[in-house]
Amino acid sequence: MRPISIGRKRRLSLPAAGALLLALPASAAALTAGLGSFPGGAKAASASAHGVTVKRGTARTAAQRGCKKLLTVKMGEGAANLIYSGSGEVSGHALKVLGYIERCQRNPAAQDFVRGYDHYQAQMHRARVVTAEEAAAARASQQSGASGGWAIPGWVVQCESGGENLPPNYAGASGYYQIIPSTWQAYGGTQYAPSAYQATAEQQAAVASRIWNGGAGAGQWVCAGRG
Numbered sequence: 001m002r003p004i005s006i007g008r009k010r011r012l013s014l015p016a017a018g019a020l021l022l023a024l025p026a027s028a029a030a031l032t033a034g035l036g037s038f039p040g041g042a043k044a045a046s047a048s049a050h051g052v053t054v055k056r057g058t059a060r061t062a063a064q065r066g067c068k069k070l071l072t073v074k075m076g077e078g079a080a081n082l083i084y085s086g087s088g089e090v091s092g093h094a095l096k097v098l099g100y101i102e103r104c105q106r107n108p109a110a111q112d113f114v115r116g117y118d119h120y121q122a123q124m125h126r127a128r129v130v131t132a133e134e135a136a137a138a139r140a141s142q143q144s145g146a147s148g149g150w151a152i153p154g155w156v157v158q159c160e161s162g163g164e165n166l167p168p169n170y171a172g173a174s175g176y177y178q179i180i181p182s183t184w185q186a187y188g189g190t191q192y193a194p195s196a197y198q199a200t201a202e203q204q205a206a207v208a209s210r211i212w213n214g215g216a217g218a219g220q221w222v223c224a225g226r227g
Contacts, residue, residue, distance in 0.1 A: 067104035076101045076114035084125035087132045151205035152177065152212040152221070159223030165204075167197050176201060177208040183220060187211050 062070050079101055083094045102115045150157045157163055160178040168174040172181050175196030179189065184196050189207040193199040196207070211217045218224040 062104065065103055065108075067100070069104065070106040071101050071104050072106055073110045073114055076105070076110075077117055080118045080121040084121040087125075087128045089129075090122075090125070150176070151209040152218075153224075156218075156221050156223045159226065160221060165197050165201070168195060175199070175204045177204055177211075178221070179204070179207065179211070183211065 062068065076098075079098060083090055083098060098118050102111055102118065105111050105114060157176060160173075161176050163176065165176050166174055166178070169178070173179060173196075177196065179196040181195060184190065184207065187207050187210045189196060189199065189203075192203040192207075196204055199207075211220050
């Protein structure tokens with residue numbers, strides 16, 4: 001199987017008795033075929049692609065199932081691997097594609113296997129989505145709690161200025177973040193005001209954030225070394 005770019009959409013070419021083109025979201029990556037590990041073990045894997053016995057009289061024609069083409073189990077596995085490969089929401093169109101592939105199996109006895117594989121991949125995908133969401137929420141909560149709304153960790157601000165916009169001390173450091181004049185100038189503070197304490201809280205935060213730089217500039221604050 002290979003993705004074919006057509007305009008802004010990417011279409012999935014699944015070679016069958018003729019080419020079947022199924023429009024997929026533009027973000028879809030190349031198909032990765034293969035069963036992978038999934039409940040059912042060897043019996044299910046054996047039943048998958050590579051041969052399910054059909055009793056005489058059970059097969060229905062493609063037309064009877066509303067299918068333009070009949071597809072193999074391997075195509076179904078590949079489509080599910082693609083659609084459930086990321087951690088984003090799965091589109092309604094992608095689900096319709098999977099439903100079509102389930103229904104239009106070349107071997108009708110394989111439909112249940114393909115449907116089960118799709119359900120398993122959906123469960124794994126949902127677990128990844130939930131894990132990613134929880135991790136993002138935890139990071140946001142941690143950052144918010146640590147900074148207390150400041151541009152650098154709140155405990156550093158409390159240690160330096162007590163959260164007050166202080167005038168210059170003996171070393172010339174001033175403002176909420178106790179920035180000395182040379183550092184204030186070096187990081188663009190003088191575009192706002194001559195000294196830190198003369199600038200607004202937002203302007204001081206902008207400069208402090210540039211100095212902090214994700215922690216790379218923590219050494220600019222004495223209190224940061226006391227944490």
